[in-house]
Amino acid sequence: MTPAQPQNEGPGDAPTLDEVARLAGVSRATASRAINGGHRVSATALAAVEAAVQSLGYTPNPAARSLVTRRTDSVALVVPEPDERVFTDPFFVHTLRSVNRVLASRDLQLVLLLARPGDEERRMLRYLRKRHIDGALVVSHHRSDRLADHLAALGLPSAFVGRPIDSADKVAYVDTDNAAGGRLATELLVDRGCRRIGTIAGPADMAAGTDRLEGWRAAMRDAGLSDDAVVEGDFTEAGGEAAARELLGRFPEVDGLVVASDLMAVGALRVLAEKGRRVPDDIAVTGYDDLGVSERTSPPLTTVRNPIGEMAEQATRLLLEQIEGERDRQAIRVIFPPSLVRRASA
Template sequence: MSTLSSAPTLDEVAQTAGVSRSTASRAINGGLRVSPEAQAAVDAAVLQLGYTPNRAARSLVTRRTDSIALVVPEPDERILTDPFLSGTLRGVSAALAPTDLQLVLLIARPDEHAGRIVRYLRSGHVDGAIITSHHREDDLEGAVLASPLPAVFVGRPFTAMDDLVYVDVDNVEGGRIATRRLLDGGYRRIATIAGPQDMTAAVDRLAGWRAALGSAGLPDDAIAYGDFAAAGGAAAMEELLDRHPDIDAVFAASDLMAEGALRVLRARGRSVPGDVAVVGFDNLGVAATTSPALTTVQNPVVEMVKAATGMLLDLIAGRPVKESARVFSPELIRGASD
């Protein structure tokens, strides 16, 4: 078994390949100004000797860290409990599996402004960033615009500029689909539990709900706001039942909020869907575990994040992305709650 002291050196690679040390270094670190013949000889020597480049030394040559950041400006407990965020982490990990890139997870401390994250991104510790679950006040959009660091958002940014690259699901259409499903079921007093309005997903899903009710000539006054979590959904459901006891259906802007709403409806003696129908949004595991199983709107998070990672790798490599925005289509997933 090799030890650190017997590990092959760059000089040995150069000697085996029959090239100078500087040529071997350039070949290993990107192939700049290296002939095809020399590159092939160095590649063969690396394979023969089992040489592993020194990451720190390599970064001095390439100005690359071989690391990307996943930025989640949320408290760390949300990573463990929110299926959207855990799905995001799975998607990035899957997309990076065929590469040698390291993933750096940046999360916000409770009640912390995103300034610490912004400073880290600007300091050259990573080659690029994927940003998700961002809020209006985070100023991450401004930080990206002011920095040469390549970045891709998962979720539509508030700033409508071609310089910001993002992937998303069509949340407006998703809100419409969910509400149309309830309208088609004969429900006419349809409320919504909307997400936090400092996030574009919540803004867009609320807009879709309003648009569907407006097209049907129905009122859109039965609104309560949650935080995309189950406890927030439960509190919003209590508020809706107190203010609008006549509601016969609810569109919840996330499955976690819908789960909280189901608990409140059960505690208040309202059957689902007999008294009140419920439709959620996400389909990331929660919908299949509720009683009854939720009808929901598919949010293809893993696929979106894989696409975002591919776009980021193109940006880091200096390749143009085909489009600055890639938007996935939502799909209704039938359950038993409507």
């Protein structure tokens, strides 16, 4: 005779944890541990509980599960930038998409925290301190936000996309070799025959800005060329346009231009067109990122590929390993090599 299967006829008859335990032939405590991560549960018991959950259609109560695991099943993406930039810059679009891809496969929720210096930053830190999330990913950080120090002090699982400009020894991070990328772009123009090469650098309070500038300087020194034609930008299109006007005003003789981001290069190309400087005939131009913008410029932009999708996914996996206790919260670093993408501008 076949045993009767449990019947759930309405909302009040939802299967309980006790029923799961009885069907699996284990204690209530073992069933709870199996459902909430499988810690200290034998493979046999775990399989029995999983089969019972499937048979009964049991769904754990999120609040009760949180009390047991002390987990919120959510991860914060912290971006200390103005919201208007986050939703227009392809760098952030690619980051969000890549992070969410990894979290969705684990059924985890993404919480976006935008925090400009001041009251917004203080609110964000209070939110993190109260452990409303299981861990934090940080992207586009500046020296002034001191997020590496704050997160290390909180003991919160965290990972950075891009090297923190200070306190990089305190947190895990994933980055690309920006200095090598800056060197690649500059050496291309040197090999092309350019001898008065200027650069629109990134912000001096961000590691990507300083590292790409150092790569440019190293290549210029090796080629025996002057490295005085430098103007700092802010990684935005408008910032690139303003920097290009200043650079060309101070150094009108430049025949090569290394720009630290594709968005800034868009602004620079606009200025060059206004001034009648043909690209690449009169002046060769390179960008940095290759996140879709460089393919649509006129002419298409030679650039250095910044593997932000792979970096964001790797940083998310590092964070999840910390949350799951599979990896200690230590200063792990993963560095991706840059690569040059040749198009018509150089």
